[in-house]
Amino acid sequence: MSEFNISLDMPLQSISKGSISFRDAISRIVEYIQEEPDKEYDIAVGTDSMTYTTTQFVLAITVHRLHNGGIFFYKRLYHDKIASLHYKLREETSISVDAAEILVDELFNRGIDLTEKDSNIHFHIHLDIGKNGPTKELIQELSGWMTALGYDFEIKPDSYAASHIADRYSK
Numbered sequence: 496m497s498e499f500n501i502s503l504d505m506p507l508q509s510i511s512k513g514s515i516s517f518r519d520a521i522s523r524i525v526e527y528i529q530e531e532p533d534k535e536y537d538i539a540v541g542t543d544s545m546t547y548t549t550t551q552f553v554l555a556i557t558v559h560r561l562h563n564g565g566i567f568f569y570k571r572l573y574h575d576k577i578a579s580l581h582y583k584l585r586e587e588t589s590i591s592v593d594a595a596e597i598l599v600d601e602l603f604n605r606g607i608d609l610t611e612k613d614s615n616i617h618f619h620i621h622l623d624i625g626k627n628g629p630t631k632e633l634i635q636e637l638s639g640w641m642t643a644l645g646y647d648f649e650i651k652p653d654s655y656a657a658s659h660i661a662d663r664y665s666k
Contacts, residue, residue: 497589499552499572501597507556507568508664517594520568521601524558527566528607528616535561538609539649540595541621541657542587545665550577554590555621555661556598567656569664580629584622587657588637591620595646610645618647623658625651 503518512523528536537559544552552572559565572590577583599609599618609618622637624630634650641648651658 497586497593499590501593507570509568525605527558534563536616538618539621539656540591541654541661542590543623543657543661543665544583544587546576548576550574551665552587552590553661553665554594555656557656557660567660584624584633587623595620620646620648621654621656622648622650623654
């Protein structure tokens, strides 16, 4: 569990809707999928961070309608400065897991099962780690954590929710 209170009432940012609650973002995700229910979707949750005088985390929740656009939501979260890369990446992952648990449960309650493997809707947690650079030391630990929780996951270069979208809004 992260140090942040990730909840349905937490405000998220949307490029098209402005500030909306996590609950309303989930409603928008359901509407978006229902607009074209036979299309294939990738839903991802990822977090990136940037440290200045404080550490800023950015959670991104993305819905990609394959070959046909997508929508995303993000949230900036602030923490006292974190110097440890290991601690920072564990917190990024914890934020993503907390948001994923809410998203999976709420979508299931609304008729969308993200755990169904033969579905046209695929769900992943995107980790901001990769085989190159200092984060490679954490691949086994964080991927083992995702596997233990039963989540599919991606690492760089395929973890676009964390390494591109959240990264963009963390600067």
